[in-house]
Amino acid sequence: MTVNKVRKTVSLLHSTLKDFPRHHLMMASAVGCCLLVLALYPVSDAEANRKIAESIEIPVATQPLPIAPEEIAPALSWTEQRVSSGDSLSTLFTRAKLTAIDVYQVSSSQDGKLLRNLYPGELFRFGLDNVGQLQELHHVQSKLVSRVFTREGKSYSSEQRVLEPDTLLNYREGVIKDSLYMSGLEADLPDKLIMELANIFAWDIDFVFDIRKEDSFSLLFEENFLEGEKLSVGDIVAATFTNRGKTYQAVRYTNDQGVTNYYTPEGLSMRKAFLRTPLDIFRISSGFNLKRKHPIHKKIKAHRGVDYAAPRGTPVYSAGDGKVIAAGYSKANGNYVFVQHGQTYITKYLHLNKKKVRKGQSVRQRQLIGTVGSTGYATGPHLHYEFLVNGVHRNPRTVKLPQANPIPKAELMAFQTTTQPMLRQLAQHGGTSTFAGSEAAADINSGTSSAN
Ligand SMILES: [Zn+2]
Structure with missing residues (x-):
């Protein structure tokens, strides 16, 4: 329990x-x-x-530094500037007490164009030598990715550094x-x-x-x-x-x-080859609540499908790859979509609020074909779903589904290892x-x- x-x-x-x-x-x-x-x-x-x-x-979280400055250039002194909304290289350099010449030398370097688009939250680390000249610039884009600019005369070379988690x-x-x-x-x-x-x-x-x-x-x-x-x-x-x-x-x-x-x-x-449940189960507001009652419209005779009570608008998916053989409206079914899968299988989706496919269209498994509604003979929003094998209605919840692509024999050893x-x-x-x-x-x- x-x-x-x-x-x-x-x-x-x-x-x-x-x-x-x-x-x-x-x-x-x-x-x-x-x-x-x-x-x-x-x-x-x-x-x-x-x-x-x-x-x-697991060690307590620490602020990781993608590049440990002291390992690279022990003689430099370092300051940091965090990129905020509206920042440019100039504003960041100004805050770091650097000059327009520094901005120019970095931005006109071979990879300087990579600094044109800056994003809030990124970090710049400035490594200055003992006379206050910028020697290294670290553009820390994420915890894993940064780019290091290194002074070479009056310009800068750069390289990307990527850490593996x-x-x-x-x-x-x-x-x-x-x-x-x-x-x-x-x-x-x-x-x-x-x-x-x-x-x-x-x-x-x-x-x-x-x-x-x-x-x-x-x-x-x-x-x-x-x-x-x-x-x-x-x-x-x-x-x-x-x-x-x-x-x-x-x-x-x-x-x-x-x-x-x-x-x-x-x-x-x-x-x-087929989804067991042809709709987005995570959009069902009750979230698999076991106490939930499903409104089964027993009045309708020859009820040969499964009804999934779900909020209006819940996405309905094609249960498998196939071709739409019918998409229309009738008094009983409301908006409906029928999908043929190969020669053997047909799936039917009834009472849709909206149809999202047209007759003749090819669909992939889990492709959106409509949304849950209550059109036609329906007491409330639900998906009525039918599964036919060689023209015969079968219970979608229990029908044995065809197997898809097992591991080939030649690869079975590698698979098991x-x-x-x-x-x-x-x-x-x-x-x-x-x-x-x-x-x-x-x-x-x-x-x-x-x-x-
Ligand atoms: Zn039904």
């Missing part, structure tokens, strides 16, 4: 961690150490990466109490990762209808650090989602073409927590009703 917060940061070098003794982890949790951080020192020494430092906390893995897990979104927040997951998690499993799990209390999730994801300060949250590396007692696993893999996707541990693509350490790591984390037995909590009925 409670959301387990387990925070562990581990090195990206999965291979080193896979042999990390599990009893250490257990001991650590036994002594009540709720923050177990396995971290690496910065990558200054490649060999140092081979070692795991145990129980090292350290990427570490972090772990989170949670158990659904009321909604995926709320449980994700309680597990301290940024919005971006909650959405990414749902998108990874969106082909297998209907996040509108199928989420149940005691469903659970766990994930390993990347975080980028620079000198101990967190710069950004990266992508999910591996994740599990247990829905109604069935556990789905996904792991990220970049194939030999350089294309990144999520796969099952066996190398089947998580991405299927890369992904298995990550999956092991994910499993090890899960094993150290006080995870409630969600397997036993299958199919708790929460008041949502089936819509066939």
Whole structure:
């Protein structure tokens, strides 16, 4: 019931961690150490990466200086000017007590034109020698990127310096109490990762209808650090989602073409030919609320689809690649769009507020084709969605979807070598927590009703 917060940061070098003794982890949790951080020192020494430092906390954030001036020119004295709205090179140089000649010498140098567009928040660092002459100018564009101008006679040469952040893995897990979104927040997951998690499993799990209390999730994801300060949250590396007692696993893999996707541990693509839920689930205001009632318009006979109650205007997507075979209006259907996918499949979208495609148009999976409305015979705004296989209506929520692009046999070895350490790591984390037995909590009925 409670959301387990387990925070562990581990090195990206999965291979080193896979042999990390599990009893250490257990001991650590036994002594009540709720923050177990396995971290690496910065990558200054490649060999140092081979070692795991145990129980090292991420250093407190410090203001990183992309270029340490004393390393470059110890004799210079330094001042800084932050770019504000309306600043130019002249105003910055004036504030730094430099002259129009200095401005001219820098701006007329070969890369001086790169200083024409300045953005608020950028930093200039001025390195002066002992007679007050500008020797070095650092244009710090971000924590990772800066350009260094160095005096050469009466002009300046320049070079760009780019710092590489350290990427570490972090772990989170949670158990659904009321909604995926709320449980994700309680597990301290940024919005971006909650959405990414749902998108990874969106082909297998209907996040509108199928989420149940005691469903659970766990994930390993990347975080980028620079000198101990967190710069950004990266992508999910591996994740599990247990829905109604069935556990789905996904792991990220970049194939030999350089294309990144999520796969099952066996190398089947998580991405299927059809979306399970053909609308933007994050725009449903109740946010997967399990107590939400879905208005099923039972009065309409031969109801052969699924109804997704959603606010008017919620984006509706094509469930798969295909061609629009009909887009029009009828008294019963309201605004509707039908999409043909190959020879076998047709999907239908009814009661749209607006149609966003025309008959004959090709559409891609997840392409916007309309918005949720209540046109035609509808009691309130909802998407009525139908899925036909060889002309026969099938339940969109349970129909077996065709598999898309598994890892080719020739690449399977490389796939497993890369992904298995990550999956092991994910499993090890899960094993150290006080995870409630969600397997036993299958199919708790929460008041949502089936819509066939
Ligand atoms: Zn309907």
